[in-house]
Amino acid sequence: xxxxxxxxxxxxxxxxxxxxxxxxxxxxxxxxxxxxxxxxxxxxxxxxxxxxxxxxxxxxxxxxxxxxxxxxxxxxxxxxxxxxxxxxxxxxxxxxxxxxxxxxxxxxxxxxxxxxxxxxxxxxxxxxxxxxxxxxxxxxxxxxxxxxxxxxxxxxxxxxxxxxxxxxxxxxxxxxxxxxxxxxxxxxxxxxxxxxxxxxxxxxxxxxxxxxxxxxxxxxxxxxxxxxxxxxxxxxxxxxxxxxxxxxxxxxxxxxxxxxxxxxxxxx
Numbered sequence: 001x002x003x004x005x006x007x008x009x010x011x012x013x014x015x016x017x018x019x020x021x022x023x024x025x026x027x028x029x030x031x032x033x034x035x036x037x038x039x040x041x042x043x044x045x046x047x048x049x050x051x052x053x054x055x056x057x058x059x060x061x062x063x064x065x066x067x068x069x070x071x072x073x074x075x076x077x078x079x080x081x082x083x084x085x086x087x088x089x090x091x092x093x094x095x096x097x098x099x100x101x102x103x104x105x106x107x108x109x110x111x112x113x114x115x116x117x118x119x120x121x122x123x124x125x126x127x128x129x130x131x132x133x134x135x136x137x138x139x140x141x142x143x144x145x146x147x148x149x150x151x152x153x154x155x156x157x158x159x160x161x162x163x164x165x166x167x168x169x170x171x172x173x174x175x176x177x178x179x180x181x182x183x184x185x186x187x188x189x190x191x192x193x194x195x196x197x198x199x200x201x202x203x204x205x206x207x208x209x210x211x212x213x214x215x216x217x218x219x220x221x222x223x224x225x226x227x228x229x230x231x232x233x234x235x236x237x238x239x240x241x242x243x244x245x246x247x248x249x250x251x252x253x254x255x256x257x258x259x260x261x262x263x264x265x266x267x268x
Contacts (some may be wrong), residue, residue, distance in 0.1 A: 001096065001165070002028065002030050003030060004032040004034070004094065004095045004096050005032070005034070005097045005098075005099055006036060006086070006095040006097070006126075007022065007036065008086050008100035008116075009037045009059060012101070017101065018131055021129070024142070025097070031072065033066060033071065033072070033073050033074070034074040034095065035062060035073070036086060036089050037055050037058075037078075039052065040080075056075070056076075059076070060075060062075070063075045076089075082116040082119070083118070083119025084119060084123060086120055087119075087120050087126075090124065090126045091126060097127050098129070100116070100130065100131065101130075101132075102130040102131065102132055117253065122234075124234075126264070129261050130259060130260045131259050132257065132258065142170070142229075143171060143226070144169060144171040144172070144173060145166060145228065146227040146231070147162040147172075147175070148175060148231070148232045148252065149176055149194070150176060150214075151176060151191065155265070157233060157263045157264055158232055159174075161231060161263050163202050172203075173208065174206070175208040175209070177210045177214035178211070180209050180210060181211050188209050195207035208221075215247060218232075222256055222257065230256055230258060232249055232260065232261070232262060233249075233263050234249055234264055249262065
């Protein structure tokens with residue numbers, strides 16, 4: 001599933017969380033990890049190229065900490081706009097997953113890391129795992145994976161990946177947010193029909209049709225259910241669409257309490 005994982009490393013408080021997440025992903029079958037640090041050209045965080053050896057040495061140290069039998073660890077330092085560089089690297093290296101933190105603790109770092117994650121979500125051609133930077137470390141117990149789908153072609157890749165992830169979680173939930181109030185019988189029936197089709201491919205899948213604004217309903221449902229992962233799709237890859245992550249996906253990536261897995265429409 002995720003045989004090769006590219007990890008964005010910024011040497012912040014996100015690293016212990018990413019390291020803990022890598023342990024879980026390695027247990028799921030990861031065979032290769034590439035650590036990448038980007039010397040950002042984004043003001044005001046622009047470093048000097050003379051710092052490159054320093055960061056290469058630090059990456060090598062982290063790579064040593066991750067060493068495990070059967071796991072290949074690579075590392076490299078690149079330069080440029082972080083979001084674009086990381087997604088280009090994941091594509092160039094034919095990675096199965098890009099893993100990165102999505103928040104920071106200081107106001108400046110939160111802006112930098114948050115905008116990098118949003119850029120990556122807009123541009124990625126590989127599944128992107130956004131790990132929220134929080135106080136608690138990642139737990140080893142994977143309880144609930146939640147698929148958010150609107151039934152469109154754009155989320156077909158997310159649906160397929162959620163089905164493959166399902167065996168790693170004790171509970172599986174797929175939901176659609178649409179008009180689910182009085183007078184919306186057709187919308188409810190269509191949504192449930194699509195969810196039932198996913199359930200046929202996923203053992204033990206729970207399904208739900210919710211009413212309301214999906215930007216809030218999905219986040220609130222994930223929090224109420226204490227979801228461990230939200231899987232969602234994104235728009236296509238053409239030059240216009242790649243900058244239109246969508247208000248729903250953007251809000252979920254920003255506000256979710258748990259990791260969010262953003263899956264491009266053509267991913268499988």
